[in-house]
């Protein structure tokens with residue numbers, strides 16, 4: 223593709239919607255598709271280019287919907303296919319594209335094909351679609367762990383074991399069986415035919431397993447290549463998906479279709495084969511999630527991605543529904559300091575949106591929501607909490623339903639006709655959620671929400687923040703704690719990651735700043751967008 227054929231996703235800002243926690247249209251305490259639809263004007267006002275919906279398919283909800291029992295429908299709790307179509311059409315009217323989540327590593331135990339596999343018994347065609355094994359001696363076939371704790375194997379009454387890299391209710395598909403790719407091709411076309419703009423591919427590093435199922439060595443690297451991560455067979459599959467994506471007409475909204483892989487890694491270099499031409503258009507880079515708040519570390523983290531691909535093929539991200547919210551992450555230190563967390567999270571979003579390429583924002587980040595750590599154990603729904611016997615707190619704290627209004631029963635999360643009964647939100651909201659609500663922040667110039675909106679508007683209008691080249695500015699300012707780069711034409715980003723005020727390089731004008739400053743000196747934990 224030549225420079226003037228940039229794809230829409232090259233510098234898109236995508237907003238991740240966790241539907242059960244976004245907006246509840248019917249007062250049952252669970253967010254739904256009609257709720258997302260009702261908030262499209264907000265998303266358009268905020269200034270995002272696309273939304274990514276995490277799974278909304280029929281599911282027993284053992285893992286927040288990542289346990290799918292029907293890949294081609296909407297869970298009745300969340301609406302209908304007609305609601306989905308209406309959402310896509312209305313989003314389009316706002317110029318917003320819709321990306322959906324494809325979950326190809328595992329299904330739910332309730333999926334008809336898994337039920338058929340259980341019923342058909344050992345050695346059957348039906349069992350070949352999943353990973354069933356015999357194992358002598360009553361022990362699992364190998365030592366692989368479930369990502370949520372405990373072994374990755376569960377035994378069925380006839381004595382065979384099935385593999386589940388996640389919860390026991392999420393059996394892994396056998397991608398070496400030809401039925402499985404054929405099945406998913408149909409699923410992909412089903413949604414692309416409904417005008418979705420792209421797919422976020424869940425566990426994109428994990429679909430293929432070494433068929434010998436060898437034990438993990440004692441010191442297998444956490445997220446590096448192994449018998450079940452980053453297998454070479456993945457890439458032929460992704461090339462085949464790419465040709466499906468590319469077969470849709472580029473000239474009609476939503477335009478060329480994309481797919482973005484969720485690929486976790488220890489070393490960024492592991493992303494290299496995924497970025498070969500002809501594979502998935504994009505994979506996430508999680509560098510900003512893993513890097514500490516330190517100039518050298520952040521710079522190295524950013525350069526590692528840039529040397530591989532740049533942010534158009536490997537979008538930037540500060541958080542998602544699986545990791546501790548940035549405000550809380552950045553508060554951590556020798557002594558936790560919530561104000562520091564907020565200052566750094568504000569500076570971090572200016573970094574996120576100033577880097578070249580595409581960026582993803584997770585719902586509630588724009589409100590500066592913290593991780594809710596004090597959820598009652600009985601309310602927690604994450605299998606990671608359950609399977610670790612409560613030892614690992616899990617991810618519910620970043621999935622608490624959003625506050626839309628400053629007051630009211632669920633801070634505006636559940637909207638029903640006046641007087642109708644309302645169930646409580648499926649996860650309890652903290653008592654002070656109102657001051658963090660959209661309503662409270664919207665008219666407040668210094669709020670998180672105002673900062674996000676201003677940054678998104680500036681980004682859209684500034685020529686440097688699309689395709690503009692990036693170059694580090696070295697030896698500027700008062701010391702090594704200034705993270706500073708230029709984008710062409712005429713844009714400078716600077717963030718002070720140190721503990722003392724730092725002098726800025728010469729600039730013409732302040733376009734936006736994450737905190738107050740004056741006299742060309744940036745206080746600690748503050749970032750600025752400057753006209754150079």
Ligand code: NOJ
Nearest residue numbers: 285288388424425543544
């Ligand atoms: C990654 C998803 O983001 C996460 O929420 C889920 O639990 C696992 N994949 C398993 O599907």
